[in-house]
Amino acid sequence: MPRPTSASRLLDTWEQGLGQPQALQALAFLQWARPDAERAALERLTIGQRNAELLALRQQLFGPDLAALASCPNCGETLDLSFRTADIRTPPPPLTDERVGGEILHEGHRVQFRPPDTADLLAVGQVADAAAFRQALLARCVDAPLDTLPGALLDEIVARMAEADPGADVQLNLTCPACVHAWQAPFDIASFLWREVDDWAGRTLREVHLLASAYGWREADILGLSAQRRQHYLDMIGG
Secondary structure (H helix, E strand, C coil), rough: CCHHHHHHHCEEEEEEHHCHHHHHHHHHHHHHCCCCCCCCHHHHEHHHHHHHHHHHHEEEEEEHHHEEEECCCCCCCCCEEEHHHHCCCCCCCCCCCCCCCCCCEEEEEEEEECCCCCHHHHHHHCCHHHHHHHHHHHHHCCCCCCHHCCHHHHHHHHHHHHHHHHHHCCCEEEEECCCCCEEEEECCHHHHHHHHHHHHHHHHHHHHHHHHHCCCCCCCHHHHCCCHHHHHHHHHCCC
């Protein structure tokens, strides 16, 4: 759980992210974890670099163990998943001042590309259609109009992007215990962390309400208590 000195700041970050697009929520977490970093620098992190930092933040806040649910696409069985941050950690591209990218030569085409970053996600965030979103994102990451490039080259670019930034698309290998169907399910640390912090914020605000009502303490004083000490007071008032 968050340290007493950081609980108030994390609540501020949660409040800042309420109702915002997921890319902005993830950016808010990065700014909470790295308050001295410039926002523009955080926006330029590749999605894999961003995810690595969010995974490290999640472990710092809630520990290395994760739990989730998944539904078998074949029979509908619900699976209880338990894994650890180390199981899904992939080495991100090195953090440098230069953007990660590369060049592809294909049948007379010379194309520069780079993996997408948070700034790209924010720029195309209003595109609702999934296929159009992918196209708009890809268009920002190559230096040539997409309609001038053959499909085989676009496929190669996407594959090279994935190789350059593997942490951008984490897949869990799952097998259904009921029908033995095997498949891969995506794991998105940004949305997972937001749900956990959202749950934590709801519990914490309820604790603040109960203790403030019982003792007349200020929110800052209550948040300054460790989670263990708060729980002792809650037990005494039956909260």
